[in-house]
Amino acid sequence: MLEKRKPIPVGEAVKRIMFHEIHGQTEHVSINESYGRYLSEDLVATSDVPHFDRAPYDGFAVRTIDTIDAAQTNPVEFEVIDHIGAGMVTDKEVGAFQAVRIMTGAQMPIECDAVVMLELAKAFERDGKNYISIKRAYKPGDNVSYRGEDAKEGDILIKKGTKINPGIQAILATFGYAEVPVAKKPIVGLYATGTELLDVFDQLEPGKIRNSNSYMIAAQIERAGAKVHYFGQLPDEFDTCYEAVKNALINVDMLITTGGVSVGDYDYLPAIYEKLGAEVLFNKVAMRPGSVTTVAQLEGKLLFGLSGNPSACYVGFELFARPIIRKMLASEKPHLRKEKAILSVDFLKANPFTRFVRSALTVSEGRFVASPSGLDKSNIIMSLAGANSLMILPGGTRGFEAGSEVDILMLEDFDGSEWPW
Numbered sequence: 001m002l003e004k005r006k007p008i009p010v011g012e013a014v015k016r017i018m019f020h021e022i023h024g025q026t027e028h029v030s031i032n033e034s035y036g037r038y039l040s041e042d043l044v045a046t047s048d049v050p051h052f053d054r055a056p057y058d059g060f061a062v063r064t065i066d067t068i069d070a071a072q073t074n075p076v077e078f079e080v081i082d083h084i085g086a087g088m089v090t091d092k093e094v095g096a097f098q099a100v101r102i103m104t105g106a107q108m109p110i111e112c113d114a115v116v117m118l119e120l121a122k123a124f125e126r127d128g129k130n131y132i133s134i135k136r137a138y139k140p141g142d143n144v145s146y147r148g149e150d151a152k153e154g155d156i157l158i159k160k161g162t163k164i165n166p167g168i169q170a171i172l173a174t175f176g177y178a179e180v181p182v183a184k185k186p187i188v189g190l191y192a193t194g195t196e197l198l199d200v201f202d203q204l205e206p207g208k209i210r211n212s213n214s215y216m217i218a219a220q221i222e223r224a225g226a227k228v229h230y231f232g233q234l235p236d237e238f239d240t241c242y243e244a245v246k247n248a249l250i251n252v253d254m255l256i257t258t259g260g261v262s263v264g265d266y267d268y269l270p271a272i273y274e275k276l277g278a279e280v281l282f283n284k285v286a287m288r289p290g291s292v293t294t295v296a297q298l299e300g301k302l303l304f305g306l307s308g309n310p311s312a313c314y315v316g317f318e319l320f321a322r323p324i325i326r327k328m329l330a331s332e333k334p335h336l337r338k339e340k341a342i343l344s345v346d347f348l349k350a351n352p353f354t355r356f357v358r359s360a361l362t363v364s365e366g367r368f369v370a371s372p373s374g375l376d377k378s379n380i381i382m383s384l385a386g387a388n389s390l391m392i393l394p395g396g397t398r399g400f401e402a403g404s405e406v407d408i409l410m411l412e413d414f415d416g417s418e419w420p421w
């Protein structure tokens, strides 16, 4: 008699995986290689920015005290005693009714507390000396970019676990992070199982199909921020698969297999986990697709037995493997980001299991609208290309009508969520 599997709720399954104390490691990479990686430490300001008061305009640095009486009817004259550009510092002391011609980015002379823009000063020469006259008064700080206005030394600017974007690259350079502490990419091993599998360069043969899961999952692993170690394809033979899985585990942080996890005569993964002495965390989840997803652990390493059916495989990865990868990448929000959307079509047939419908999310009148991106069956491949989200239709006795509000999980988002279940 066939073993009867007991389905557990998705949240419970995710919890059993996340319970595992698998922590990522830090490595230091050159700033040139850090774009797209995940910070493994909070990013701290190592100095004030800017670290000196500076001119934000091309003009003249003055002492505001000397400008008090300036007005349209009362121009006030200043002798221009120096001329500095960005990167230069004056060595002159600026006295009463004196000014320094200063360009954007240059350090303010210490005696000066405002900048008169070039356009608002009338420059002239008298007796071989340079002068300006101005027709309005200035307040201390007018047109000055102050030390620390952008960031203060010691500020925590970016939390660890954040994906490094172009703006963070600028921050890293500003603070002298030539070497950046990033989370080491977990190495995720990958095997596709199935005697029916051809490779991408093979011609089609009767009964055989090209292996698409490997290429799909490899991309999902990379999208999640980890590194793929692809071991290849395996035929449905117990001994071959057993040896391959056992040896692969040595070289990786976790192992993903696709196919062979259900109850069929050639589905060997359950027996392989048993022979390995691995602890099975679950082998049936109350979800569609991906109900047969099986996860086990051996000596602290997780083995993800994803379904062979492409859509089930895809969803299983996103719900179960992605969050633990993100956790290893120091994320505090490792799960898919959850939002609300309006359902665009009827799903009137009730399903006892919670469905994750591959969906295309669009925005209409300021609200997300979710539409299925293709056929909603677990063996379907074509619906995956247009899916930027998974619509969650909770299991139960009722269907869902177009126009109702549903939860969706976003697939292309990097913020994530703490716990969407």
Ligand SMILES: Nc1nc2c(c(=O)[nH]1)N[C@H]1C(S)=C(S)[C@@H](COP(=O)(O)OP(=O)(O)OC[C@H]3O[C@@H](n4cnc5c(N)ncnc54)[C@H](O)[C@@H]3O)O[C@H]1N2
Pocket: 192, 193, 194, 196, 197, 209, 210, 211, 212, 213, 214, 258, 259, 260, 261, 262, 263, 264, 267, 289, 290, 291, 292, 306, 307, 308, 309, 310, 312, 378, 379
């Ligand atoms: N009697 C039952 N039959 C099935 C059950 C069940 O509960 N009782 N579950 C069904 C569900 S649900 C799913 S999902 C599949 C899961 O099957 P497996 O994970 O064991 O995967 P396979 O049997 O190896 O293959 C299933 C399907 O997917 C194709 N496949 C496999 N690998 C790839 C690949 N790398 N690229 C593209 N397509 C792949 C394979 O050819 C099969 O068509 O079981 C149901 N059956």
Ligand code: MOO
Pocket: 287, 288, 289, 290, 291, 292, 293, 307, 309, 311, 312, 378
């Ligand atoms: O695991 Mo199967 O995908 O439920 O459809």
Ligand SMILES: [Mg+2]
Pocket: 259, 260, 261, 262, 263, 264, 266, 267, 308
């Ligand atoms: Mg099978």
